[in-house]
Amino acid sequence: MNIRxxxxxxxxxxxxxxxxxxxxxxxxxTPDMSRFLTAGMAQGQTQxxxxxxxxxxxxxxxxxFGFGVKGGVLFSSFxxxxxxxxxxxxxxxxxxxxxxxxxALGVQTELTYAKRGAKTGSTTTDxxxxxxxxxxxxxxxxxxRNTGASLYFFxxxxxxxxxxxxxEGIDVKDQFKELDWNVIAGAGVxxxxxxxxxxxxxxxxxxxxxxxxxxxxQSFAVLGGIRFN
Numbered sequence: 001m002n003i004r005x006x007x008x009x010x011x012x013x014x015x016x017x018x019x020x021x022x023x024x025x026x027x028x029x030t031p032d033m034s035r036f037l038t039a040g041m042a043q044g045q046t047q048x049x050x051x052x053x054x055x056x057x058x059x060x061x062x063x064x065f066g067f068g069v070k071g072g073v074l075f076s077s078f079x080x081x082x083x084x085x086x087x088x089x090x091x092x093x094x095x096x097x098x099x100x101x102x103x104a105l106g107v108q109t110e111l112t113y114a115k116r117g118a119k120t121g122s123t124t125t126d127x128x129x130x131x132x133x134x135x136x137x138x139x140x141x142x143x144x145r146n147t148g149a150s151l152y153f154f155x156x157x158x159x160x161x162x163x164x165x166x167x168e169g170i171d172v173k174d175q176f177k178e179l180d181w182n183v184i185a186g187a188g189v190x191x192x193x194x195x196x197x198x199x200x201x202x203x204x205x206x207x208x209x210x211x212x213x214x215x216x217x218q219s220f221a222v223l224g225g226i227r228f229n
Contacts, residue, residue, distance in 0.1 A: 065097070065098065065229060066096070066097065066098050066099040066100065066101055066106075066108070066227060066229055067095070067096070067097055067227070067228050067229045068095070068096055068193075068195075068225050068226055068227035068228050068229075069093075069094070069095050069096075069225055069226060069228075070093065070094065070095075070096055070110075070112075070195070070197075070223045070224065070225030070226075071091070071092060071093030071094070071112075071223060071224070071225065072091070072092060072093070072221060072222050072223035072224055073089065073090070073091055073092075073221065073222055074089075074090045074091060074092050074114065074115075074116065074219050074220065074221035074222075075087045075088070075089055075090070075219060075220050075221075076088060076090055076116035076117060076118065076201075076217060076218065076219035076220075077118045077217075077218055077219070078118045078125075078207075078215040078216065078217060078218075079203075079215075079216050079217075079218050080214055080215070080216050081213060081214065081215050081216075082213050083120050083213070084120065085118040085119065085120050086118065086119040086120065087118070087119070088116075088117035088118050088119050088124060088125075088126075089117075090114065090115040090116050090117055090126075090219075091114075091115050092112050092113065092114040092115070092131070092221050092223065093112060093113060093223075094110055094111050094112030094113055094131075095110065095111050095112075096108055096109070096110045096225070097109050097110070097111075098137075099137045099139075099152075100137070100139070101139060101143060101145055101150065101190070101227070102143045102145070103139065103143070104138065104139055104140075105136070105137070105138055105139070106136075106137045106139065107134070107135070107136060107137070108135045108136075108137045108154065109132065109133060109134055109135065110131065110132065110133050110135075111130070111131075111132060112130075112131045113128070113129075113130060113131075113163075114128070114129045114130075114131050114160075114219075114221075115127075115128050116128075116129065116217060116219055123167065123168060124167075124168060125165070125166070125167050125172075126165070126166045127162065127164075127165045127176065127207075127217075128162070128163045128164045128165070129160040129161060129162055129163060129180065130160070130161040130163055131158055131159075131160050131161075131182075132158065132159050132160075132161070133156055133157065133158035133159075133182075133184050134156050134157060134158070135154045135155060135156040135184065136154065136155060136156050137152055137153070137154040138152060138153045138154070139151075139152045140152065140153075145192070145193060145227065145229075146192060146193070147192060148192070149189065149190070149191045149192075150189070150190045150191075151187070151188075151189050151190075152187065152188055152189070152190060152197075153186075153187045154184070154185070154186055154187070154188075154199075155183070155184060155185040155186070156183075156184060157181065157182070157183060157184075158181070158182040158183070158184050158201070159179065159180075159181060159182075160179070160180040160181070160182055160203075160217075161178065161179060162176055162177065162178050162179070162180065162207075174209070175208060175209055175210070176207050176208060176209055177205070177206070177207055177208070177209045179205075180203055180204075180205055180207050180217060181203070181204045181205050182201050182202060182203050182204060182217070183201075183202050183204060184199055184200070184201050185199065185200055186198050186199030186200060188223075190227070193226055193227040193228070194224075194225075194226055194227075195224065195225045195226070195227065196222070196223070196224045196225075197222075197223050197224075197225075198220070198221070198222050198223075199220070199221050199223070200218075200219075200220055201217070201218065201219045201220070201221070202216075202217075202218055203216040203217035203218060204216070
């Protein structure tokens with residue numbers, strides 16, 4: 001009996017000592033689920049933030065504010081005059097804004113410097129104007145500014161500000177009015193960003209200052225240009 005009691009007491013004591021050790025080992029082997037889930041969510045957010053976003057491509061047909069330059073030659077004369085004036089060569093150049101190439105209709109304005117003139121006998125009169133038109137433009141064809149081709153028509157009023165006037169090199173600006181009103185109409189073709197056009201310009205007012213002879217301007221121009229936007 002004493003041996004059995006001693007053996008039983010030893011077994012109970014050994015079991016009591018083993019239980020804490022097993023519990024500690026189990027706690028070391030079992031992962032902390034809350035920390036595991038938190039780390040996984042943080043890693044997912046980091047990957048979402050660092051993932052590259054798709055680049056947005058700008059369409060070549062997207063509407064934009066048109067801008068470009070144009071220039072060329074013109075042939076002008078005076079009409080409704082007592083003297084028979086002949087055509088004289090000149091030139092015109094400047095910038096244009098608007099036109100709405102991407103759509104069917106658009107409004108366009110320009111700021112151009114124009115040298116006009118006329119001949120009578122051996123005498124040449126040259127006038128220099130700053131021309132500012134307001135044109136309605138109609139586009140027919142491709143709206144692609146990079147590869148397409150478009151036919152366009154335009155027309156509208158224009159204000160011409162006189163900068164100087166010369167008769168055989170002599171200053172005669174005081175004999176002309178400072179402002180002339182015109183009507184412009186024409187057509188052109190635009191291939192990619194290159195354009196070429198022809199236009200007529202009819203003066204509506206007498207350009208001479210004071211009573212006497214009456215002069216009205218008229219001209220035809222062939223212009224080429226390039227569109228930047």
